[in-house]
Amino acid sequence: MSVYYITTFYHFFPLKAQGKEAEQVKEELKKLAVEFSIHGLIITGSEGFNATISAMSSENLQAFKEALMKHFHIQIKTFKDSTSHIKPFRRFSVKIREEIVTTGIPGRVPEEFKNFHLSPEEWDQVIKKENDYVMIDTRNWYEYKLGTFRGALNPNIEKFTDFPEYFEKQNIPKDKKIMIFCTGGIRCEKGILELQDKGYEKVYQLDGGILNYLKEKPNEEFLGECFVFDNRVAVDQNLNPSQKYKLCPHCGQPGEIKIHCKRCDSEALLCESCLQLDWKKDTCSKNCAYQYSQNPLKKGKKQERPSV
Template identity: 40%
Template sequence: MVDTIQWYITCFYRFVSIPEERVDNLREEIRSWMDDHQMRGLVLVSTEGLNGTVSGDPEVLPKFKQKICEWAGTEVHFKDSQSNVRPFRRLSVDKRLEIVGMKRPDLVPDEVENHHLTPKEWHEMLSAENPPLLIDTRNKYETLAGKFVGAVDPQIDNFSDWGKYLDSAEIPKEEPVLIYCTGGIRCEKAILEMHQRGFEKVYQLRDGIIGYLAEYPNGLFDGDCYVFDERVALDQNLKPTTRLGNCPGCGLTAEIKRTCEYCGKDYFVCTACQDTWEPVCNKTCRDRWQHVVRKKNAKNQDPLA
């Protein structure tokens, strides 16, 4: 590890009411502060709060956290990790209708703690002889990388389909149900959507899979935890995965390892694309590789070449 660069990452979210007229200025304030401090990553700003995953120097991150608490006007909880893979190429601070895309801006959590379970409570509940029904709220390309042992996978393509799933799934409403996601934010809305439909005993995993793995590596979570940055997924020790990638053909989770015929780098291709995608690691390599192949073919056909 001596000669590899370490990237320091933190993620956070906070539902807090931000006046509409303040959102644009706040967005710009956050963006310029982060830019001044050479930070990267993605922060979403909305009237319902703040959500972000960012990287920065270890001296800068504590100051950043303090600033976020100031901007939010309240306590914010952060989850840290480190990576030897650069997680973000650039900085984006975006204004959104929601800080988590559910297409339900009307569903805003008003309590900080809404039926949260700590990783320990979660672990104990799932370790019981008859564990309650457990449902993964994430998308199917995420569950492909890994999920909790015994979890129901709704096979949704998008979080905005959560309501549709609930309507079709015939889940008993009076029985306890446990839900989880990557870092906890989706469950804050998923639980409201369940309450609206009459589910009585829903519990969510505080800080999501990331929080659980921090306390229970190699516990009840099976596989890797998909993340929305260049680390692709995190292993049991919250380090970037070495067994998965994003498919250069379709962009989704891929597990078949290959070597690029143009640049020589290893990459992963998914099962759906393995026969149709060219043997290269990305679109740039594909263009160059195709050029080389065309030239070679032309040469073979022309006896004077």
């Protein structure tokens, strides 16, 4: 069985200062990816990099990290590594975005010398020893649903740009200690800036997010699994690919309820909402759903996913 070596990282730095346009950076990243047979997604633009990538060997992954840092003259502090038997990505791609994580405030990036990061150990110390704080999960509702920190508030948002509005409504006193976290830390980097703009000075983020926490502290204050943005769907407490969730074939949300397709007899894991829909609940794919709705008595083969 193949093993894939995966890492998630981000780094804020002004690419423009290196005299590089986004298109040029994209080509340079592609070249590096080919050199080390890297798959995955890197989001870039004027703000820096935000990425999850995979390699077929740990040596290749390590060599890519070093080549990337050397090429762009940067030092990336935290790489969140994991391994998987599931192929996380089919190919390599670079997306150019105004913001490397979408908040609606492009150009507003954290300053390196200011540190509002708590290590997993410091994070746990606050949870164990302090009472006067608010902990908020800055991720979306479907990420929260799979797992979160003990005692964390759920903003129940669709996307991160809804977070400031949610926060406003909570009327949290300005001097309250606020602890925020996300998957790998990048959403919180910008989240802190927004909360500071609103006058909150004691806002801290979990350094490296849940992925970094689980690496050091499996089965402690984080409960459940952590949603990730690739084919693994989620990782468990030991950063292994989820055994529990697969992407629901109808809507792309995490699915966990096993069904037998009435068209092709294969198994699929559906999400709760698709399970409520007549034409989806008995089928394993969009194609089977369509064929089944046309002719419920006729069986057919499972449609193979086209390889990209």
